[in-house]
Amino acid sequence: MQTLVDVKEVYSTEGLSLWYDKKQALKDVNVSIFEKQVTAIIGPSGCGKSTFLKTLNRMVELEPKITIKGRISYRGNNLYDKHYPVEQLRHRVGMVFQKANPFPKSIYNNIAFGPRLRGIKNKQLLNEIVERSLKQAALWDEVRDKLNQDANRLSGGQQQRLCLARCLAVDPDVILMDEPTSALDPIATAKVEELVHQLKQQYSIIIVTHNMEQAKRVSDQTAFFLNGELIEQRKTSELFAKPFHKETADYISGRFG
Numbered sequence: 001m002q003t004l005v006d007v008k009e010v011y012s013t014e015g016l017s018l019w020y021d022k023k024q025a026l027k028d029v030n031v032s033i034f035e036k037q038v039t040a041i042i043g044p045s046g047c048g049k050s051t052f053l054k055t056l057n058r059m060v061e062l063e064p065k066i067t068i069k070g071r072i073s074y075r076g077n078n079l080y081d082k083h084y085p086v087e088q089l090r091h092r093v094g095m096v097f098q099k100a101n102p103f104p105k106s107i108y109n110n111i112a113f114g115p116r117l118r119g120i121k122n123k124q125l126l127n128e129i130v131e132r133s134l135k136q137a138a139l140w141d142e143v144r145d146k147l148n149q150d151a152n153r154l155s156g157g158q159q160q161r162l163c164l165a166r167c168l169a170v171d172p173d174v175i176l177m178d179e180p181t182s183a184l185d186p187i188a189t190a191k192v193e194e195l196v197h198q199l200k201q202q203y204s205i206i207i208v209t210h211n212m213e214q215a216k217r218v219s220d221q222t223a224f225f226l227n228g229e230l231i232e233q234r235k236t237s238e239l240f241a242k243p244f245h246k247e248t249a250d251y252i253s254g255r256f257g
């Protein structure tokens, strides 16, 4: 008998289009992002991967002269409704960038920053959150004796895991990752990939990557973008084994991009 798996949708987009002034960066994109899965966003440079990611936490609105059409549902609610509580969204949806960006503060204060912003003042509770988040990001053992050290003195790979821990400290629902390992060496990359694998037990993760081997290793679903269009989104193993579209086949076989 077939085992039925209950997969919930975290995000879905319908006819999502986006313009930077007159330049159209996303064209009629229909995507589903599933709970507790890793979704990889792949495609050549300039195809709209980062733009798509930044629509999911409404960060794209920080850019001037943006026009957005279509709909993005997050947990069933219209994200671009003018009454949507954006502040709440920023706690629910964390983001890790290509270049690690720790605050110019101590390791401890980087992690405690978000919880403090949410009103947590109790020292004991903050200590617990800092320890839990650093453990979840597999950084605790390396930094437990130097929590007061400036975070910028950590290595690049450690800084990236610190940024992940900073996301986790506010107990997010979704983690967006924009090429999180492109500035890291293979060992630091492997650590982040291992983390992604563990964290999907609890969180839904969307990762933009130029590295197709990484997409194959870490993701359950892959969405392939080209010139602002979503060409196809499928189970990663299926997309790489038997792409539906010639454009996908050409891209994953390294014929362009």
Ligand SMILES: Nc1ncnc2c1ncn2[C@@H]1O[C@H](COP(=O)(O)OP(=O)(O)OP(=O)(O)O)[C@@H](O)[C@H]1O
Binding pocket: 020, 023, 024, 025, 043, 044, 045, 046, 047, 048, 049, 050, 051, 052, 063
């Ligand atoms: N702030 C902006 N203003 C104007 N055009 C922009 C802006 N940001 C991105 N674009 C354009 O929108 C398109 C999509 O850019 P985006 O950064 O989303 O692509 P990408 O697939 O993430 O690229 P890469 O892999 O190089 O990071 C590109 O043509 C880019 O030049």
